[in-house]
Amino acid sequence: MTAPLAGDLLAIYDTLYAAFGHQNWWPAETAFETMIGAILTQSVSWANASCAIGNLEAAGLLDPEMLAGADTGDIARLIIPSRFYNQKAERIGEFAGIYIEEFQADPAVMAAMETDALRERLLDIRGFGKETVDSILLYACNKPVFVVDAYTRRIFSRYGFLPEKASYDRMQRLFADTLPPDVDLFNDYHAQIVRLGKTACRKSPLCDRCPIRVIGGSLRCAATLRQAPGSGADRLPGGR
Template identity: 45%
Template sequence: MKQDITKLASSNDISQFLYNIYNKLYEFWGPQHWWPAETKFEMVISAILAQNISWNSVEKAICNLKRANILSIEGILQTSDEKLAELVKPAGYYNQKTKRLKEFCNFLKKEFNSDLEKLFALDISSLRQVLLSQKGIGFETADSIILYGAEKPIFVVDSYTKRLFYRLGLIESEKISYNDLQAIIMANLTPQTKFFNEFHALIVKHCKEICKSKKPICNKCCLRLICNYFNE
C-alpha cells in the first residue's frame, strides 16, 4: 500500500501528530455529541439519507418520517413508494433513497429477523462486508453505521478528513483512497469507539466552520501553528 506520508517519517511521529490534532480540536470545540439520533435505527436511516446532502436536509426528512409514525422497519416497508419518497424528499435523490431504505429494511427483516442488534453483533470485518454488500452503501456510510450505530471502533473518512490532513501535511494529496487513509489513521491510533467518534465529529465541525474548502479562516484556526497550508 502506498502511504502518502510526507514530513512524518516514523509511526511515532504520525501517532503523536494525530493525537496533537485531536487534543487541539477538542480543546477548541469541546464535545460534539454526534451522531444525533434517538435510536440506533434512526441513526442507520439518517446515515443512508445523508449521502450527498446537508445534515439540515436529513433532519427534515427524519422529522417527516417521525410525524408519519413510520420510522421503523415495518413502517417503512408498509409505506408506498410514492408516500415514502414524498416524506424523504428534503434529503434529495428521494426516489433513489426510497428504494435504498426499502432494500435495507427488507434485508434486515429477511436476514436478521428485523433485529438490528443481531446485525450489530457481527465483528467489525464481517459487519463491514455485509453493509458494503448492500446496494447504495459505500465505505463512508458503512463505517458511519459501524462507528455510530454498532458502536465499534472504526475511523470514518470523508472529504473533510482528506482536506484537513492534506493541509496539515499528513498526506500528499486529497485524492488518496478512502481505505489507504483509513489504514494510516487506524495504524497509528488506539482503537477506541468514543475517541474515534469524537475525533471524526471534531474534524467535520472544524472543516465546516474554519478549514473550509474555499476561503478557510486560517487566522482563527487552532491548528495554524502546525499547518503546512497556513505556513507556506
C-alpha cells in the same frame, strides 16, 4: 502504532476537543434512526437529512417494519429535503427489509456480527458506499471503525499527512493503523473533523478561525503558510 505519528494525530484531536468540546455525535434516538440518517445524509448536509428524518418520524414511518412495508413513493415524498429522494427511498426500503430478515430488526444482533463480515454484507447493499457503511458500523453498532470523508482529505492533506487525492482506504488507514481502536475516540474525532471542516478548514480556508493552525513542533498547515506573508509550502514537514 507509530508513536510520533500517533502523537501528532492525538495532539490535533486534543486541540479540537479543547476548542469545540465533545460533539455528541450521532444525534439520534435509536440505532435504527442512525442507520437511516447515514443513508439520508449521502451527498447532502446534515440539516437536510435531519429534516427528512423529522418528516419520517412525524408520519410514523421511522420504524423498520413500517418502512419495509411502505410504498416507495410515500417514502420519497417525505425525504425530499435530503435530495436524490427517489434513489434514497429505494435504498431505505431495501435496507429495512434486510434489517428485519437478517438481523431481526435488532441492532444488538447486527453488532454481534464480526466487523469485517458485517462491513462486507452492508457494502453489498445497493447504494451503500464505504462512508455510509462505516458510519453505521461506528455510530449504530459501536464498532471501532474510523469514518473518513472529504473534510478528512482536505484537512489532513493540508497538514501533509495525506495526498490531496487520497483514496477512502488510504485516509482510513492513516487513523486505523495509527490510533488505538477506541470507539469513543473514533466517534468524536470524526465529528471534530466535520466541525473543523465546516467552520474553518473550508475550500477557501478561514485560517484565523482554526484552532489547530499552529499546534507546535513540526505540525504546520499548508493553507496557513500560504496566507502568511513571506511564507511558502516548502516549510512543511516532510516524510508524511
